[in-house]
Amino acid sequence: xxxxxxxxxxxxxxxxRRSIQSMSRDPxxxxxxxxxxxxxxxxxxxxxxxxxxxGLLPLSPSPAAASVAGAAAVGAAAVLIWQRQRxxxxxxxxxxxxxxxxxxxxxxxxxxxxxxxxxxxWCALTGTRWEYLLYWAGTVTLFVVxxxxxxxxxxxxxWIAGTSLAVAAGLLVRHERxxxxxxxxxxxxxxxxxxxEERNRIARELHDVIAHTLTVSLLHVxxxxxxxxxxxxxxxxxxxxxxxxxxESLDEVRRAVGMLxxxxxxxxxxPLPGAGDLPALIERYRAAGADAAFTLDGDIGRLPATTxxxxxxxxQEALTNAIKHASGAHTAVHLTVxxxxxxxxVDTSGQPxxxxxxxxxxxxDRAESLGGTCTAGPGGRGWLVxxxxxxxxxxxxxxx
Numbered sequence: 001x002x003x004x005x006x007x008x009x010x011x012x013x014x015x016x017r018r019s020i021q022s023m024s025r026d027p028x029x030x031x032x033x034x035x036x037x038x039x040x041x042x043x044x045x046x047x048x049x050x051x052x053x054x055g056l057l058p059l060s061p062s063p064a065a066a067s068v069a070g071a072a073a074v075g076a077a078a079v080l081i082w083q084r085q086r087x088x089x090x091x092x093x094x095x096x097x098x099x100x101x102x103x104x105x106x107x108x109x110x111x112x113x114x115x116x117x118x119x120x121x122w123c124a125l126t127g128t129r130w131e132y133l134l135y136w137a138g139t140v141t142l143f144v145v146x147x148x149x150x151x152x153x154x155x156x157x158x159w160i161a162g163t164s165l166a167v168a169a170g171l172l173v174r175h176e177r178x179x180x181x182x183x184x185x186x187x188x189x190x191x192x193x194x195x196x197e198e199r200n201r202i203a204r205e206l207h208d209v210i211a212h213t214l215t216v217s218l219l220h221v222x223x224x225x226x227x228x229x230x231x232x233x234x235x236x237x238x239x240x241x242x243x244x245x246x247x248e249s250l251d252e253v254r255r256a257v258g259m260l261x262x263x264x265x266x267x268x269x270x271p272l273p274g275a276g277d278l279p280a281l282i283e284r285y286r287a288a289g290a291d292a293a294f295t296l297d298g299d300i301g302r303l304p305a306t307t308x309x310x311x312x313x314x315x316q317e318a319l320t321n322a323i324k325h326a327s328g329a330h331t332a333v334h335l336t337v338x339x340x341x342x343x344x345x346v347d348t349s350g351q352p353x354x355x356x357x358x359x360x361x362x363x364x365d366r367a368e369s370l371g372g373t374c375t376a377g378p379g380g381r382g383w384l385v386x387x388x389x390x391x392x393x394x395x396x397x398x399x400x
Contacts, residue, residue, distance in 0.1 A: 041081050048077045048096075048118050055103040055112025066103055073099025073115070080122065089127050093119050093135050097142070106146060108155030116159070117166035124170025136167045200365075241287060274308030275300040278315060282333065285319050291330045292319065298337025307389050310366040311335070311344055314374060317359045318346040318385040326350025326382065337391075344387040347380035363387065 056070045076095035079088070096119055104110045116139055123132040140160055147156035273281075282294040300308070315333060322331045329350030336343040360376045363385070367374035372389035 044118065044122060045078055045081050048081075048115050049074050051112055051115040051118070052100070052103065055100065055110055055115070058105075058110070060105045060107075061102070069099040069102035071099075072096075073103070077115075077119070080119070086126060089123065089131055090134060093123055094138065097139065101142060104146075106151045108146070108151065108153045108159060113159055114162075117163055120163050120166040121170035124167045125174050132167060132170075136163065139163050272305070272309050273312045274305055275303045275311055276308070277312055278335065281312065281316060281319070285323070288323075290319070290323055291328065292322075292333060293330070294333045294335075296335050296337075298335075298342075300335070300337055303337070303342065303391070307342060307370060307391065310370055310372075310389065311342065311387070313366055314344060314363045314385070314387050315346060317363050318348075318376075321359055322346070322348040322350070322383070329382065332381075340390060340392050342389045342391055344385075345380075346385040348383045349381035351382060 052070050052073050056066050059066045073096045076092045076099065080092035080096060083089070083092070097116055100112055100115045100119075103112045120132070120136060120139065123135045127135070140163065143156045143160045143163070147153065278296075278300070279294065282292055285292050303311075319331065319333075322329065326348050329348050331346060331348045334345045334347075363376065364374045367387050367389065370389055372387060374385070374387040376383070376385045378384070
């Protein structure tokens with residue numbers, strides 16, 4: 001394979017695997033949640049200010065104290081809601097709660113106490129675990145003190161329960177928001193992986209098609225150059241075969257990248273090669289001058305199309321490497337098909353050469369994608385490529 005093709009194929013690699021499980025986390029354990037900075041903040045602040053306005057109506061314990069407490073509560077709530085880094089979440093929440101407590105004046109029937117519930121919800125939505133737990137514990141303590149030592153009224157128990165439910169509701173909303181964000185992140189990761197797998201598939205097809213065609217075409221061109229000294233007819237036949245292979249390669253490249261999938265153009269597409277095309281593949285290399293022998297044990301007529309394509313591409317790559325790295329060496333191809341397994345062996349009697357390694361990697365990826373295996377290395381009479389495919393699994397995949 002030429003260097004530009006190798007560079008393109010090497011650049012189309014898969015990213016690291018990502019899953020929903022690896023991205024899931026317990027909401028609120030360490031990091032604050034991200035809450036909308038627009039209408040949600042204005043709505044929360046407007047609701048809090050409305051509750052404080054209602055709490056101001058009795059003007060107790062005094063008009064001046066009520067006005068100062070109301071202004072302090074709204075100001076602290078504004079800082080609580082609009083602060084960016086949330087460094088003072090507990091401090092601003094405590095100041096706002098103190099203002100509400102002054103307006104409440106020890107009376108559990110005041111509607112202004114609902115503002116404490118709003119603060120609890122906001123702390124649960126935006127604070128860390130220890131922050132909203134501390135605020136909840138502080139408000140419960142406040143209501144207990146009001147109940148036991150200031151005004152013994154069972155209504156304080158309702159405010160304890162209400163604040164606890166408010167914090168729980170905030171945590172539930174936060175959990176749903178975090179889960180939605182995690183699912184979107186996972187979906188984005190899966191979509192990126194699907195695109196990368198498609199790029200990788202196209203890279204494999206381009207590598208196999210272009211490397212095979214260039215290698216065989218070069219053999220025909222070399223034969224034509226040698227034959228032109230003895231006869232123009234042989235040279236013309238070699239050049240015509242090289243031209244035919246070039247046109248066929250161009251069609252396969254177009255098909256690999258999906259350029260022919262247009263309306264009204266379906267009839268021009270050519271089926272992908274399969275197991276039935278293996279003898280023609282061997283003959284193509286023989287016609288180019290390669291020394292290759294093919295033996296078959298079993299029936300390849302009922303093989304799944306995916307398995308047939310994988311075997312075809314693996315054999316194509318193995319023969320291309322044999323010509324590139326061991327030109328003139330004999331290559332024996334043996335294909336065995338039994339009840340539940342297909343085995344391919346390509347034995348070349350020559351010393352292995354050096355290359356980018358992408359071809360071997362593509363062969364292995366093709367086999368493993370169908371549950372099979374593929375190995376390439378020293379063995380046999382020089383260099384041995386073996387591949388095996390479980391036919392039962394391939395048939396189930398084909399029917400799925």
